[in-house]
Each structure stands twice: as C-alpha cells, then as structure tokens.
Amino acid sequence: MPVKHHGVLVIQVTMLKCGAMVIASLYDHHVADGYSTNLFASSWANITRSEEPLIIPYLRPSVLNVRYPTHYTPTxxxxxxxxxxxxSLPSDPGTKSDLDQDSLVSRVYYIKGDQIRKLQQxxxxxxxRRSKIVSFASFLWKITAKFLEDSCHFDFMCNIAVPVDGRLRLSEGEGVEKQKLLAARLGNVVSMPFRGIQSKVEDQRPNVLICRPxxxxxxxxxxxxxxxxxxSLTDNMDFGWGKPVLILSHAPATRTDCHVMPMASPINVEDWVVYMHLGKKHLDYLEERAGHVFKPLTPHYLKLSLSPRI
Known part of the structure; x- marks a missing residue:
C-alpha cells in the first residue's frame, strides 16, 4: 500500500514478475467513502478506454443541507x-487486557453462496426474510460473542456497527431530481443509520464526531x-487489459480498529470475498470454529496459474 503524506488521494502501481500489476489507492475517508471510490475508479478506467466517465460527480454540499431547526433524539x-x-487511554500496559494487546492482522476469506443462504435462513x-448482510452481521456478532466467552472475557461487550450509504435514504421522498444528484454525490455520505444524525453533526460543527462504542x-x-x-467494481474496472482478477478493501497497518468488508466474488456471483482486519486470536478462533463459512482465499479459488513467466 502507498503512504499518503498529504492531499486526498495517492495511487501506487506495483509491477509483478509474472507480468501482472497491482493498483493500490489510499484516500482520505473524511473526503470520500467507498461509493465515491467506486465511481472514481470506474470512471478512471472508462477514460483510459476513451469512453465517457461512469457518472459526472456532483460536488455541491447544498444537496445535504440539514433542515432547521435541528432536531435529534437522546439516542x-x-x-x-x-x-x-x-x-485518555491507560499509559500502563499492565492495565490492558490480552485482547487490547492482541495485534491486528489482515486476512482474506471467501464464503460460498450456499453458506450465505444458510445464514440467511x-x-x-x-x-x-432478512437481508444477507444483516444475516451475516448477526452471525459475526454471535461467533464474536462466543469468542469472548471462550476466552474468559465475560465482562466485555460485543459491538457490530453497520454503516449505511445515506444517498438513498436522504433522497427518499424528495423526488427524482434529488435522487439523481445524490447518486452522483462524490464525498462521504456513509454513517451509522440514526435518524437525526445530520442535525447532530450540524450542531457540533466544526468538531469531528466519533461513534461512542x-x-x-x-x-x-x-x-x-x-x-x-x-x-460494480469488477464489471466496470477495465483499464484496457481486461477485468481485474480481484478487488479488495484494505486497512492500513496504522488502523487500530476492527474492520470487516464483504465484496462480490470475481469467480461466482453467489459467493462473497471478505476482507477482515481483526485480532490474530480472533481470526484464529473464526477459522477453527467457523471454517465451514470462512475459507482462506487461495490462488486455486481465483483460478490463477502459479507458474511464473520467464
């Protein structure tokens, strides 16, 4: 991954000995969310093929103006x-639990479509009928809670936060024109799904807010x-050499919070590829207790040849 010293976006291209390349982008999440990154990368790929951008970005902040007077619930x-x-965090390492000291690592898994359907059922x-992502979140919460219990952390809370894209919700009932503008909104419109959060953010300006858990x-x-x-990264991400083998999210090594992101599999539309940035003990537990769900991503699954080019 590249290192961002300043600005909003940095891109690094790494050439591999087999003739392939890895394109890595690191962006400032204050400015752009995953949806915006998808629009940018897909449009970038279109332009390299002399095609029109996927969408013309809409940058005016007025489309997100909050209603006055502001109002939000105590929640x-x-x-x-x-x-x-x-x-303030405790300065004495002896006061931290073994979970606090467990190093965060990144691993990638794939989940077969039949396992996703079982979780949904x-x-x-x-x-x-609950959605697949809600069903997966429930399963992740349950097995994480079991991990805490089996590791004797009975006094620990287990929190799963699921941010949502506010573009659809903020344009609901506002007419087709606003729906189009928000669909083209380039920025960060992802948040916890609480009604009234816009008012809370407006009242706290210019302070930056963080979710309490x-x-x-x-x-x-x-x-x-x-x-x-x-x-729709896999469908639109073609820089002129064909579709990519794999597209993933990635958390920088400096990120100290736990992050999980499922994405569509490039091999089977029913499967998921899941990136996980969790504690090593936690991931080992998931592989041991839920290996039928979380299968380590391999070149064999991606149908890659391991024979190097000369």
Whole structure:
C-alpha cells in the first residue's frame, strides 16, 4: 500500500514478475467513502478506454443541507461524541487486557453462496426474510460473542456497527431530481443509520464526531462491518487489459480498529470475498470454529496459474 503524506488521494502501481500489476489507492475517508471510490475508479478506467466517465460527480454540499431547526433524539446525542473528548487511554500496559494487546492482522476469506443462504435462513423468521448482510452481521456478532466467552472475557461487550450509504435514504421522498444528484454525490455520505444524525453533526460543527462504542475506553470488542457488495467494481474496472482478477478493501497497518468488508466474488456471483482486519486470536478462533463459512482465499479459488513467466 502507498503512504499518503498529504492531499486526498495517492495511487501506487506495483509491477509483478509474472507480468501482472497491482493498483493500490489510499484516500482520505473524511473526503470520500467507498461509493465515491467506486465511481472514481470506474470512471478512471472508462477514460483510459476513451469512453465517457461512469457518472459526472456532483460536488455541491447544498444537496445535504440539514433542515432547521435541528432536531435529534437522546439516542443520537449519546451515540456520538466529539473526537476531542476522547477519554485518555491507560499509559500502563499492565492495565490492558490480552485482547487490547492482541495485534491486528489482515486476512482474506471467501464464503460460498450456499453458506450465505444458510445464514440467511437461520436469521429469518417465518414470513420475514432478512437481508444477507444483516444475516451475516448477526452471525459475526454471535461467533464474536462466543469468542469472548471462550476466552474468559465475560465482562466485555460485543459491538457490530453497520454503516449505511445515506444517498438513498436522504433522497427518499424528495423526488427524482434529488435522487439523481445524490447518486452522483462524490464525498462521504456513509454513517451509522440514526435518524437525526445530520442535525447532530450540524450542531457540533466544526468538531469531528466519533461513534461512542469505538471511542470510549471501555471493555468492548467493536467491529465496523462495511458492505461493498453493491459496488460494480469488477464489471466496470477495465483499464484496457481486461477485468481485474480481484478487488479488495484494505486497512492500513496504522488502523487500530476492527474492520470487516464483504465484496462480490470475481469467480461466482453467489459467493462473497471478505476482507477482515481483526485480532490474530480472533481470526484464529473464526477459522477453527467457523471454517465451514470462512475459507482462506487461495490462488486455486481465483483460478490463477502459479507458474511464473520467464
């Protein structure tokens, strides 16, 4: 991954001995979310093939203007705190638990479509079918809670935060024109799905807010689960040499929070490829107890030849 010293975006191209290349981009999440990155990369690929950009970005902030007077519930008020108000962390390493000291590592898995359907079936009630991402979030929460229990961390909370893209919700009932403008909105419109959060953010300007479960110095294992399943990266990402073998999210080594992101598989439309940035003990536990769900991504699954070019 490249290192961003300044600016919003940095791109690094790495040439491999086999003749392939890796294109890595690192962007400032304050400015752009995954949806925006998808639009940028897909349009960039189109332009290299002398085609029109996927979409013309809409940059005016007025489309996100909050209603006045502002109003939000106590739940929203208590869920977010200013970044400047973060509690101080204990300076003595001896006061930290073994989970706090467990190093975060990145691993990539794939989940077969039949396993995803089983999770959905288990999470759904009679007459009510839950989405695949909600079903997966429920499974991840349950097995993480079991991990805490089996590792004797009975006093730890287990939090799974699922941010959503606000473009659809903020344009709901506002007419077709606003839907088109928000669909082309280049920026960061991803947040926790709490009604009234816009008002909370407006009232706190210019303070930067952070979700409380990820901020306070409490005994908790919190995971940010972001879905990239609706990104059309594989379909549109062609720089003139054909479609990519694999597209992934990646958390920089400096990122100290837990992050999970499922994306569509390039091999089978029913499968998922899941990037995980979690504690090593946690990942080892997932592989041991849920190896039927989380299968390590291999060149064999991606149908890659391991024979080097000369």
């Amino acid at each position: 929203v008020a208590n869920m977010f705190i200013p970044l400047s108000n973060l509690p 288990l999470a759904s009630d009679i007459g009510y 990820f901020a306070e110095n409490v005994k908790a294992l919190s995971i940010m689960l972001s879905s990239g399943l609706k990104f």
